[in-house]
Structures are given as structure tokens and as C-alpha cells.
Amino acid sequence: MTIAKRLYALILSVVLGLAALAGFGIYQMERVYTAASYATVNTVPSLLTLNDAFVPFAQMRTAVWQHMASKDAAGRAKLEAGIREARAAVGKALDQYEKEDVTDEQDRALLAADRAVLLRYDEVRDKVLALSKAGELDAARDLLVQNQPIIKELVDALAAHHRYNANLAAKGAADGAAAAASARWIAIALSLAVTALVASMGLLLARRIAASLADAIGVARTIADGDLSVQVRATSNDEVGQLMQAMADMSASLVRIVAEVRSGTDSISTASGEIASGNLDLSARTEQQAGSLEETASAMEELTATVRQNADNARQAQQMAISASDKAQRGGQVMGDVIRTMEAIDSASNKIADIIGVIDGIAFQTNILALNAAVEAARAGEQGRGFAVVATEVRNLAHRSAAAAKEIKVLISDSVEQVGQGGKLVQQAGAAMTEVVDTVRSVTDIVSEISAASVEQSTGIEEINRAITQMDEVTQQNAALVEEAAAASQSLQEQAARLAGVVGAFKLAQGQAGAAPRAPAAPRPAQHRATLKLVATRPAGQARKAAPAAADSGDWDVF
Structure with a gap:
């Protein structure tokens, strides 16, 4: 069983013990409450109801004696009314008791005895009141004295009934006290039992866990001291057993790791030596490459200056062509x-x-009208002579106007013909100007393209120049890094030796030393190693080529 399940069992036993203790306590509390409430719910109301019957009965007895002593008829009538009210109150109290307060059959029998004696008393009381009302006081007094046993019997019946309810109340109190005492002792016993059970289970569980953890701590300390030959065995299936199994797995993993580290230290030492040799060779070739890049950078600077001057000339030509195009367009607009x-x-x-x-x-119309006016004037004779003169003058004026209009018409016709010929010439000149504007615009476009191409060439050459400069800087940095890598390789050899000494501190059992250290790889030619390093340092986007079996110095020239 796991530790968690044991703890769960311990907690469950505590919970069950507390639940049993709480359940018993609740049960005993219900018993005590029932016994205590019995007096309040049943006995006290019964006693009060009997008292409500006894008090009117006593008042009724007193009123009977007062009736016999009274000499006034009105006073007797008042006393008789009081006696009737008292009798009704007694009956009402007994009816209420029967309805609400009867506990058992014995209680019911006592109530029946009360009513039987009360009926007998009613007969004696009525006879005494009749004799007293008739004035036979001596007879009434003698009758009352003779029936005193009945009165005493009624008083005794009510007193016995009262004592019965008082005994019930005392019995309820005694039952409550007994229940409380019983609950107290049983609660103490259950508490002790639960405490003993929980304490015993807790002690057993603690001892078991402590012993298992002590074993685990011992194994952990042994491994911490570097002794990996310790045998770790799990003796249980609980959490501590799982811990021991995990420590066993950890010990096995450490044994395997230490064996592999021991076998790898010699290989690291040999590889670091090869790396140092290759870095030295790479450093020399990198310096040579840096010199070549410096010469290339100088040539690219001269080419950049030439291309920049061509771009400036093309830009000036473009501006002149644009100016000529603008002037030609303005001439076209004027035409x-x-x-x-x-x-x-x-x-x-x-x-x-x-x-x-x-x-x-x-x-023409004026001439006709003047002719008609002259004809009419001739018909009028002497009276139309003045009108005829006017008509003649108007006709002459019309002839002159027609002649002048013909001359102007001829002149205007000539002018219109000449304007038409001029318009045709202007249209031909406009078409020629349009062709000139289109030609100038085409030349401007070609010059703009030449200028843009020159700018692009200048930009490209400048970028190439910057790239070569950057390559020169990177090459110088690579040379410095190669020197640092050589120093790092030397440091790596020293660290490998130190690592071998550290791993040797671990103690392994026989048969756990792992695989024998691998023999160091045979040294490769310096140029071949350098070629491999060259391929490894190329960007990821370039195609990678396998190193040849026997590389020559031509690979470095390509680099």
C-alpha cells in the first residue's frame, strides 16, 4: 500500500471516528431534548389546566357557604350566578385537558374519576342551594356536612391527578439527566478509542516512512560522494519505493554518462588539436584573401566614380531634353x-x-418701293409732285446702296478666300508643330530612360563597392576570429584534460566502465581540414558541396 493510501486510511479513520462521535452526540442530545421538553410540552400545560379546574372548584365551595349565610335574595342570586360560572369553568378546564393534555390511559382514567366525583358533588351542591334558597338553612348545613366525604373525594381526585403529572415531570427530568450522563461517558470512551486508533496508525506510518526515507538518504549521500557502485533496490511499492527505483535509474544513467564522458575526453583532445592546426592554416589564407579584396575594392571605387560621372551627364541631357520638349509644347499651343x-x-x-x-x-426692295411711289405720284398729278421727287431721290439712294453693297461683297469674298487659304496654311503648320512636339517628347523619354539606367548602374556599382568593402571588413574579422579560435582550441585541450580528471573522481563497479575509449581519428591534411571548415562557414542558402578526398590550394582561391 502506498503512503498516500495509508494517509488516506488514517484520515478516513479519523473522519469516521469523528462522525461516529458526532452522530452519537446528536442522538444523545435528542434524548436529552426530548426528556427536557416533555415537562414543557406536556406536563406543565397539564398542571396548569388542572389548576384552572381546581381554582373555580374552590371558589364554588366558598360561594355555597356564602349562599347559606346570605339573607338577601339579590345577593343569593348573584352567588348562584357565580356558582354556575365557576362550574362552567371547571367543566371547560376538564374538557381542554381531555382534548390537549391527556398523556396515556392512566391519565385518562384519572380524568374520568375527576368527572364522576364532580357529578356527585353537583347533585349535593344543587340540593344544598335549594334548601338554602328555601330558608331551610339547618337542613342545608346538615346535608352539606353529611356529604363532606364527597367533597373530600373530589379534592383528593384532583390532587392525585396533579401528583400524577408532577411525577411525569420528575421522571422526564431524571431521564434527561441519565441520558446526559450516559452521553458524557460514551463520548469520552469514543474519543479515547478514536485517539488511540489514530495515534497507533500515525506512529506506525511515521516509523515506516522514516525508515524508508533514511535508506533513500543514505543512497543519495553515497551517490553524492561519487560512489556509483552502490546497489539501489526498491523494497516496497509505495512512494519511497518509487523514489528508490528512481534513484537506481539515476545511478545507472550517471554510470552510463560517466563512462561515455571518459571515452569522449581523448577524442575531444585529439579533435581540438586538429582544430588548432586547421585554424592556423585558415588564418594565413584569410590574410591572403583580405589583400585581394583590398585591391578589388580600389578598382571598384574607380569604376564607381566613372559610372557616377556618366550618370551626371545623362541627367543634364535629360534636363535639356525636358526643356526642349516644354518649349515645343508651348509652340504647339500657340499654333x-x-x-x-x-x-x-x-x-x-x-x-x-x-x-x-x-x-x-x-x-432692291427699296428701289421697287420707290418705283411704285413714283407711279402713284404720277397718278396724283400736281398734288403728288413733291412725293415723286422724294421717291426719285430714294430710288437713286437705293441704286447707290446696291452698287456699294456689290463692291463690298466682292471685297469680302476675296477676303474670305484669302482667310481660308491662310487657315489651311496654319493647320499645316500646326500639324508640323505637333509632329515636332511628339518627336521631342520621344527624345525626352529616351534620354530619361538613359538617365534612369545610368542612375541604376551607379547605384548598383555603389552597392557592389559597399558589398566588397563589407567583405573586406568581414574577412579581417574572420582573420581575428580564426586567431581567437586557435586560442580557444588550446583552451579546449586544457579543459578536456581537466574534465578527464574530474570524471576520474567517480567510482564505478566492475563491468560498468562502459565501452572502451574510441581511438582518435587519424590526422588529416591541413588543406583538407581547411576546405571542410570553408564549407561549414558558407551561408545556409548556398549549395553545399562535399569536400574532395584530397583538396588543393585552388579551393582557397575560389573562396
Whole structure:
């Protein structure tokens, strides 16, 4: 059983013991409460109800004697009413007792005896009141004295009933006290039993855990001291047993690791020597490469200056071509304005010709009207002579206007013809100017392309120059790193020797030394090792090539 299950069992036993103790306590508390509440719920109300019956009975007895002593009829009537009320109160109290307070059959029998004696007393009381009312006081007194045993019997019955309920209350109190005492002793016994059970189980569990942990601590200290030959065995399936098994696995892993480290220290020492030799060779070749890169960088600077000057010349040519294109475009716009102006002049000339035609028509109509006016004036004779003169003058004026309009029409026709010829010439000049603008624009585009290509060439050459400069810097850094790597290789040899000494501190059992140390690899030529290092330092995006079996110095020239 695991430690967790044992702890669970211990906790469960505690919980069950406490639950049993709590359950018993609750049960005993219910018993005590029942016994204590019996007096409150049953006995006390019964005693109060009997008292409610006894008090009116005593009042009724007193009223009977007062009735016999009274001389006043009104006073007797009042006493009789009081006697009836008292009798009703007694009956009501007994009815309430029967309805609410009867405990058992004995209680019911006592109640029946009370009522039987009360009925007998009622007969004697009624006879005494009748004799007292009739004035026969001596007879009434003698009758009352003779029936005193009945009164005493009723008083005794009520007293016995009262004592019965008082005994029930005392019995309930005694039962409550007994239940409390019993609960106290049983609770003490259960507490002691639970405590003893939990203490015994806890001590056994603690001793078992302490012993197992002591074994585990001893094994851990042995391993910490470097003794890996200790045999670790798990003797149980609990958590401590699992811990021991884990320590056994850890010891086996440490044995395997120490054996592998021992076998690898010699290989590390040999490899570090080879690395140091290769780094020295790589350092010399890297310095040679740095010199070549410096010469290349100088040549690229001169080429960059030449390309930059060509780019400046192309830029100036582009600006001149753009200026010529702008001027040609402005000339084209002016020619367009001239064409539109000539077209407007042509349109105005046509309109003037139309107006001259209208004037000619008006002159012709005026001539006809003047002729008609002259005819009418001739018919009028002497009276129309002045009108005829006016008509003649108007006709002459119309002839002159028509002649002038014809001359103007001829001139306007000539002008329109000449304007049309000028417009055609202007249109031809505009078309030629448009061709010139298109040609200049094409030249400008070509020059712009040449300028852009020159700028791109300049930029590319500058980037190449920066790249070569960076390669030069990186090569110088590589040379420094190679020297550092050589120093690190020497330090690695020293660390390998120190590691071998540290691993030798572990003690292994026979047969646990692991595989024999591997023989160091045969030294390879320095150039071949350098080629391998070259491939390893190339960027990941470049294609990797397998190193040849016998490399020569040509690989370093490619680098």
C-alpha cells in the first residue's frame, strides 16, 4: 500500500471516528431534548389546566357557604350566578385537558374519576342551594356536612391527578439527566478509542516512512560522494519505493554518462588539436584573401566614380531634353491658338457676306418701293409732285446702296478666300508643330530612360563597392576570429584534460566502465581540414558541396 493510501486510511479513520462521535452526540442530545421538553410540552400545560379546574372548584365551595349565610335574595342570586360560572369553568378546564393534555390511559382514567366525583358533588351542591334558597338553612348545613366525604373525594381526585403529572415531570427530568450522563461517558470512551486508533496508525506510518526515507538518504549521500557502485533496490511499492527505483535509474544513467564522458575526453583532445592546426592554416589564407579584396575594392571605387560621372551627364541631357520638349509644347499651343483665331476670322467674314446680301436685298426692295411711289405720284398729278421727287431721290439712294453693297461683297469674298487659304496654311503648320512636339517628347523619354539606367548602374556599382568593402571588413574579422579560435582550441585541450580528471573522481563497479575509449581519428591534411571548415562557414542558402578526398590550394582561391 502506498503512503498516500495509508494517509488516506488514517484520515478516513479519523473522519469516521469523528462522525461516529458526532452522530452519537446528536442522538444523545435528542434524548436529552426530548426528556427536557416533555415537562414543557406536556406536563406543565397539564398542571396548569388542572389548576384552572381546581381554582373555580374552590371558589364554588366558598360561594355555597356564602349562599347559606346570605339573607338577601339579590345577593343569593348573584352567588348562584357565580356558582354556575365557576362550574362552567371547571367543566371547560376538564374538557381542554381531555382534548390537549391527556398523556396515556392512566391519565385518562384519572380524568374520568375527576368527572364522576364532580357529578356527585353537583347533585349535593344543587340540593344544598335549594334548601338554602328555601330558608331551610339547618337542613342545608346538615346535608352539606353529611356529604363532606364527597367533597373530600373530589379534592383528593384532583390532587392525585396533579401528583400524577408532577411525577411525569420528575421522571422526564431524571431521564434527561441519565441520558446526559450516559452521553458524557460514551463520548469520552469514543474519543479515547478514536485517539488511540489514530495515534497507533500515525506512529506506525511515521516509523515506516522514516525508515524508508533514511535508506533513500543514505543512497543519495553515497551517490553524492561519487560512489556509483552502490546497489539501489526498491523494497516496497509505495512512494519511497518509487523514489528508490528512481534513484537506481539515476545511478545507472550517471554510470552510463560517466563512462561515455571518459571515452569522449581523448577524442575531444585529439579533435581540438586538429582544430588548432586547421585554424592556423585558415588564418594565413584569410590574410591572403583580405589583400585581394583590398585591391578589388580600389578598382571598384574607380569604376564607381566613372559610372557616377556618366550618370551626371545623362541627367543634364535629360534636363535639356525636358526643356526642349516644354518649349515645343508651348509652340504647339500657340499654333493652336492661331488656328482657332483664323477660324474665327473666316466665320466673321462669312457673317459679313451674309449681312451684305441682306443690305443688297433691302436696296432692291427699296428701289421697287420707290418705283411704285413714283407711279402713284404720277397718278396724283400736281398734288403728288413733291412725293415723286422724294421717291426719285430714294430710288437713286437705293441704286447707290446696291452698287456699294456689290463692291463690298466682292471685297469680302476675296477676303474670305484669302482667310481660308491662310487657315489651311496654319493647320499645316500646326500639324508640323505637333509632329515636332511628339518627336521631342520621344527624345525626352529616351534620354530619361538613359538617365534612369545610368542612375541604376551607379547605384548598383555603389552597392557592389559597399558589398566588397563589407567583405573586406568581414574577412579581417574572420582573420581575428580564426586567431581567437586557435586560442580557444588550446583552451579546449586544457579543459578536456581537466574534465578527464574530474570524471576520474567517480567510482564505478566492475563491468560498468562502459565501452572502451574510441581511438582518435587519424590526422588529416591541413588543406583538407581547411576546405571542410570553408564549407561549414558558407551561408545556409548556398549549395553545399562535399569536400574532395584530397583538396588543393585552388579551393582557397575560389573562396
